[in-house]
Amino acid sequence: MDSRYYSIPDALRLLFGSDILSQTPSLRNKANSFLRNDLLTFKEELIVHKKSKLIPETELNTLFNAMLLSSIFADPKEVKSIFCEPDKRQQCTEIVTAMFTRQHSLAGIALSSQNTSEFVACLEGDFDLRAARLPNPFKTLPQASLGSNTSLLRVLLAQAAALEPMDSILMKYLDGEWLEAKRLINQLDMTAPGVAELKTEIDRKIRDAEEVDDLLDFMLKL
Template identity: 30%
Template sequence: MKISDDYISTPDAIEKLFNIKLSEYKQFKDLIYSFVRHRSQKKQSFLEVKKESQASPSASNKSDLLIHRSSLIKLYNAVILQAFFLETKKVKLIFSSTEKRTQAADLIECILRNRQTILATKLQSNKVSQLIDLLRSENSLETNELPNPFEELPQLSLSQMTSLLQSLVAQSAVLSHDGSNMLLHFFNDDLEEAYQASLNVNSQLPIIKKYQSFIQNRYREAKEFDDTLDGLLN
């Protein structure tokens, strides 16, 4: 195992956490490195990472990205959440925003409730409920592992350009009526699409009715504001 002090290489970290050889899954590898790479020197890194020059003479100026062991739980949780939410920035927001974390828990519950499988991926129902409970708690996602509900990570088989939720919504027209589509648009900050989806929702679940009412009220308020602004400018 490639280790420098308290740091571990990204491939070794993924093998340690998930027993997956990163080199065998290029698309999954690209998704993982979206959390590891430094995007800007001005912004704090999502994980504690350092660069180390490769020892091989043939490596030229290439560097390895090493992850501090204190960041491994955070990386683990990010990978679990990435199965549901493709965009790296959306996953990162779940760690920093209580509102987004609650929305994520609600959406996951809506999608996975009473399911044994999803898109041919087997689920462990007890782990699903534990994952949702932890997301709804105030426990830190940097020090508490999310239960992994998947027998195999969906990222290994799904397209790089989609997530579990996006694939499910795209393949199931029923979701437009049970609220999942509405919640997904709302989570993605698309109020217009969330509102349009809410008009087709026919669910008696309290959590869905709550979001349906909230989205419709917020949309009307935004539209009234826009109309008022247009009236002042014209």
């Protein structure tokens, strides 16, 4: 039997509610980014003299999980890597664990305590991100509540940065200011929940950046 196909707006309405696009039009652009980077398979049909991209029903779980992850990791490339690269998935899971530990809300976005722990557990395990839907840790999808899907986590953390040192460090991490993030995290208790994991990820980012710089220097000398 042929799979049913959905346009991106119809898929988002089905997955997140009928008002989601009217509240947050930019969600459509975010979802379309997963078509452009080939995370989602699709077909094109000519509808009223215009080509429309349609995803099969079998891709709804992938779209749902990608949209949840994109509320935390704004870069579509990073979201795709969570699906495709086990090491990247593990690294991002450590960030999620550090972010959600001891949190009942993030900048006014209420978290479901049971779903939050299950969300993290699924990412830590061998949960198939294409076969089933992650537990939604948010009582309200952050994109809809904040009215934007651009750097959502950065917006959430910015509002809380003055209250929690870990939030300030995560802000620096997400903005690519890894040396400053390292300076700040070295001031914290490494035995506190999530601190050691985040420090490991920050150190990895710094090493990767240094390797890229070394490669560029080498190529310039050729």
